[in-house]
Amino acid sequence: MKLASLKEGGRDGTLVVVSRDLSRAVKASAIAATLQAALDDWSNTAPRLNALSDELNTGSAAGAFALDMAALASPLPRAYEFVDGSAYLPHVERVRRARGAEVPKSFYTDPLMYQATSAGFLGPRDPVVVPSEDYGIDLEAEVVVVTDDVPMAATPAQASEHIQLVGLVNDVSLRGLIPGELAKGFGFLQSKPRSALSPVLVTPDELGDAWQGDKLHLPMRTWLNGAWFGEAECGVDMQFSFAELVAHVAKTRPLTAGTIVGSGTIANEDTGKGASCLAEQRTVETLRDGHPSTPFLKFGDRLKIDVTDAAGASIFGSIEQRIEPYSR
Known part of the structure; x- marks a missing residue:
């Protein structure tokens, strides 16, 4: 359903x-x-x-x-918890390679996750409102799952049974604010404003063969200002399944029904599939050309995020947003 x-x-x-x-x-x-x-x-x-x-x-x-x-509002206009991962390691590897750093070995066995903003989500057609273009406005096209109550210390196999809904999210990021926040050693805050969920959330059975191993096996399609931007495969290069991500979050605490768990930006080793965020595209350009050429989002820009079935029909409905300046 x-x-x-x-x-x-x-x-x-x-x-x-x-x-x-x-x-x-x-x-x-x-x-x-x-x-x-x-x-x-x-x-x-x-x-x-x-x-x-x-x-x-x-x-x-x-x-x-x-x-x-x-x-439509967001399916969950507000949630008790939203935790987001970085399960696609090709993205992490490229970003670190661009700045001359290696990926810690623990990243391949222990998911990288953070506590995201859950007090409110934008509707799927609501604008992304930001005070300044200088903040480095970026989209992040991701898959999310929603759980019922998950007991503390659940194993991945047990966590899988608590994944009840699947959807998409535009996890808005303000790239210009991220370096300063991470340098403090305490994580994201101002650099992660409200995100937008897809119009609908669906039960895993609606996905048929596209839901296997607690992963979505379909391309994540993105457009900027009507032009194709990427169609990275969600089921490829995902280091940790959603069951593993949920179990990781629940290691030391139970999860309340309505908890949202994100995959992180969809990214493949094959860069010919395009990107799911501007930071990824800029990193590819930096490694190839020595500098990025794709700008971050500006006021008036339009984005679209969607996942379609084999017949080309939208499964979750598309996220379609315009970037607008904040005004009191």
């Missing part, structure tokens, strides 16, 4: 079930008011939501309506 949230009903939106082709939706208020409420009682709500999804896809759901992507 596919789930989304309308921009109504309060800060956490109103839960809707979305048709497989993303054309129609039906409110799930009789089952759960919000997606977070559904996740809090997933063992009871999931079967009922699945039944409503079946009715919607067969055309028998009462109250179904045409879906307007602009009316």
Whole structure:
């Protein structure tokens, strides 16, 4: 099934079930008011939501309506926790090679992750609002999973059973602020503003053979100002599966239902697939030419992120955003 949230009903939106082709939706208020409420009682709500999804896809759901992507908030307008990884080591290797540094051996056996911003997510059609272009505005096209309650010290095999939803995220980064923050030795803060989730989150069974080994095996397609930018393969060069990432986060603490875990920017060893963030493209250019030539995002720029099935149909709905200046 596919789930989304309308921009109504309060800060956490109103839960809707979305048709497989993303054309129609039906409110799930009789089952759960919000997606977070559904996740809090997933063992009871999931079967009922699945039944409503079946009715919607067969055309028998009462109250179904045409879906307007602009009316959607983030599926989870806010979450208890968002932890993001860097599971695609070709990206890490290139960035470090560009500055003459080696990748620590531990990176190949222990996931690199950080605590991201979860207090609010942008809607899939909301603008990315930033105070200054000088901050080095960048997109990061990633895959995310959403869990139900995960017990502390869960193994990867156990963690796999708690992955309930899959989606996309534009993990906005402000590259100009990152070096100064990392130099303090305490991680990201100002350099990581709010991100945007895909219009819908889907259960793994919706992905069929494209979901194997707790990884998504489809290309991540990105466009900038209408021009192709990249289509890196999500299932290739991912050092750690989502089950391993979830288990890593849960090593010393239980995870609350609604926890979002990100893959990190999709990147392949084969640079012919393009990139999923500007920093990656600039690194490739630096290694090849001695300097970057692709600028970071400017006000007025437009981005699009999408994953499609074998027939070319969008699975999660596309993230489409414009970069705009912040104004009080």
